Amino acid sequence: MLDRTSVGAVSAPVARTWTADDALLYALALGAGPDQLDLVTENSQGVEQRLLPTYAALLAGGTKPLRDRLGDWPPQATVHGAQRVRLPAPLPVAGEVEVVSTVTRIADKGSGALLEVEATGRDPKDGSAVFTAVTTLFLRGQGWGEPESGSDPDPVPDRAPDLEVEAGTTESQALLYRLCGDRNPLHSDPVFARRAGFEQPILHGLCTWGLTARALLGELARLGEPDPLGRVAAYAGRFRAPVTPGETLTIRAWHTGPGTWAHTTSVGDRTVVDRGELTLHPEAL
Template sequence: MPIDPDVAIGAELPDRSFSWTESDVLLYHLGIGFGSRPGDHLDPATLSYTNDTADLQVLPSFGVVVPTFHETAPPQVSFPGIDIDLAQVVHGSQEITLHRPLPTSGSGTVHTRIAEVWDKGKASVIVQEGSAVDEAGEPLFTTRSSIFVRGEGGWGGERGPSTSVELPDRAPDLDSTYAVTPQQALLYRLCGDRNPLHADPAFAERAGFPAPILHGLCSFGIALREVVQGLLGSDSSSVRSFGARFAGIVFPGEGIRVLAWDEGDRILLRAEVAGSVADRNGAPVLADGVLVRA
């Protein structure tokens, strides 16, 4: 079978060395919507993410993509004990914890292992954990992510723990909507994710979607950006960790509505699909997440 949990669980993947520049940071920020609203080109807080000056900040979610930022080939889902079709895969969850604010340029190495494989019945969930250090061996960040593999479940494994986020029963402290541009996925794919699911209509149809969908990690970055700008004074150093569980998809041309509740040491959020151009009913949930303050 394409997934052998006895081989996969605990497998160590080859270390990956990477580097990044200020230009990579700027491209990533533009890819998740910094600078897209009227007046952003004059706003000092926004310019601290879109202009390469001494004030340039790095949004923490950049750490999730920086190890593969310069990749130009579609991702391969082939690991020890795992060999599956990319068309079966969607992002399930993502979390990053920072050990210090990310510098605007640098280099590092990330070590990744397969932590768990869960059996969801009609699908499997593959969980990876990564730990990155800089060129001096000092910790940069740790990550935990999962992919949802349709059609590869039912092998008798454990289902895994619940990862739901319980939201407060009160009005949110932030309610903002970002209009996903028609070319958003095409721009974001230049940040190292050339999965054809986000650009090729024929591949998207083979994967079961009527059109290319936005990258889950682009939505991840958009949601974090909205909260940092809306509740944290645009200060990226205020973020210790950010994690989200993906529950749906969004198409370029739709909108992402972010609702967030400030609970003191952490902020809870929900992202919904808004302004649908696909005539979807209601406001489908896109993701729930938790931001922990530094």
């Protein structure tokens, strides 16, 4: 069972490193191509390699550093509910951080429990913050009979979107993305997927989330926003429904203020990511 007394528990520091090759693989796993050479090449003339800011969620490690403190529950009961990252500056294409994770919230939602873990990655040389990542999980069957009501306000306004862009996925998208570190067989093994209630393996939620960021930032750049990739201060979204590899994503975004965009991701009439928020630093860093 989930240990409800673990709120406030702090992990030991975990060293995480990544290379320029990891950055290239991550971009390719999110569908980047020749139109975004700064994400997928390291030796193109006049192009400096960069890393998508959503990679911070992978470096955070989710609940892994705290599993001994959180208790135990069936693996198939875990659903990734939402993800948020905050960055004071762009992530380097290679580096090292020390990550400390904290259990910040456990809430009863009736049919399950909401678990929130905040991870901060710091430069081991000077202790400066490199990123903060907040991972929210829904644990089916882990409620305790005292459900709380209410939810966070939806940042998406009730009007037509200011931009819309489509991004395709391939049938092998999940097989490529799993090489970035998430080897959950739900995304690769048809037998495991059927046992979990799906007709076939589904795309990783963080792949859909990161692919949305890549496509949205690329579209903002195309529309004339100065260097949106280099100005990401925060990015978030809530996972609503799975994506089957091969489906096409439709990303809609609303300009809600200076440097702020709300967004959703859909497959046809089905919303797969909602309550999305993108915040840009006022100037390129």
